[in-house]
Amino acid sequence: MRNIVILTGAGISAESGLGTFRDAGGLWTQYDLEEVATPEGFARNPALVHEFYNARRANCRAARPNAAHFALARLQREWPGEVLIVTQNVDDLHERAGARNVIHMHGELARALCGACGHRWDAPEVMAPDDRCPACGARATRPDVVWFGEMPYRMDEIGAALARADLFAAIGTSGTVYPAAGFVAEAAMAGAHTVELNLEPSATAGAFDEVITGPATEIVPAWVERLLGQAGGR
Numbered sequence: 580m581r582n583i584v585i586l587t588g589a590g591i592s593a594e595s596g597l598g599t600f601r602d603a604g605g606l607w608t609q610y611d612l613e614e615v616a617t618p619e620g621f622a623r624n625p626a627l628v629h630e631f632y633n634a635r636r637a638n639c640r641a642a643r644p645n646a647a648h649f650a651l652a653r654l655q656r657e658w659p660g661e662v663l664i665v666t667q668n669v670d671d672l673h674e675r676a677g678a679r680n681v682i683h684m685h686g687e688l689a690r691a692l693c694g695a696c697g698h699r700w701d702a703p704e705v706m707a708p709d710d711r712c713p714a715c716g717a718r719a720t721r722p723d724v725v726w727f728g729e730m731p732y733r734m735d736e737i738g739a740a741l742a743r744a745d746l747f748a749a750i751g752t753s754g755t756v757y758p759a760a761g762f763v764a765e766a767a768m769a770g771a772h773t774v775e776l777n778l779e780p781s782a783t784a785g786a787f788d789e790v791i792t793g794p795a796t797e798i799v800p801a802w803v804e805r806l807l808g809q810a811g812g813r
């Protein structure tokens with residue numbers, strides 16, 4: 580078993596204090612996603628969208644990576660093969676835990692994007708509709724995150740990694756948003772062993788060979804320990 584692809588969702592950052600979306604009290608129970616996570620919502624009310632992401636950016640800065648993030652960074656360091664983390668999360672907790680090989684398919688809170696010229700740069704703490712793009716000067720700056728109806732980033736690389744995966748794990752995701760929710764089927768078609776690690780079985784739990792339930796900070800370090808023990812025993 581050489582190549583591992585790990586998909587993470589909001590559940591891996593829940594114990595770092597960052598809200599999930601669809602749990603009780605989740606972000607989509609507090610905000611209307613149509614207003615704050617669609618291009619149409621941004622066009623209607625950019626100030627509200629910037630306010631939503633400014634608050635999440637501040638929460639992210641105050642948060643710390645948890646044992647699950649550190650365990651995945653350890654797996655990347657110690658596994659005798661490739662370990663790619665594909666995250667739906669826009670926080671930077673994987674990187675702050677030492678992970679290196681990370682694809683943010685839904686973008687990053689820490690980055691800004693110019694809707695006019697496509698320039699990307701490190702986002703300031705607070706963004707506002709009147710901000711000008713540092714490259715072209717247009718007042719068209721937005722958080723560099725992927726909204727509903729937009730194409731997730733780096734799908735070609737993700738598809739290629741799934742096609743050569745020997746092991747696919749989904750951690751802390753409800754399996755309700757595509758294309759991420761379809762990755763388990765792609766990995767299975769490539770012959771990968773598939774495992775879900777989640778607080779409770781997700782909507783797509785039935786598509787996995789193995790389902791491990793519990794809080795990520797408990798089940799992910801134990802799962803990594805077991806994997807590395809197997810590799811060591813090889």
Ligand code: APR
Binds near residue numbers: 777794
């Ligand atoms: N440990 C493990 N799993 C947890 C924990 C925890 N401590 N807390 C919650 N979970 C699980 C929940 O059971 C749920 O299945 O994490 C999952 C979170 O699901 P969602 O809130 O739907 O988040 P996610 O799957 O990442 O959403 C996918 O939807 O809104 C879009 O772009 C947004 O990237 C996001 C995408």
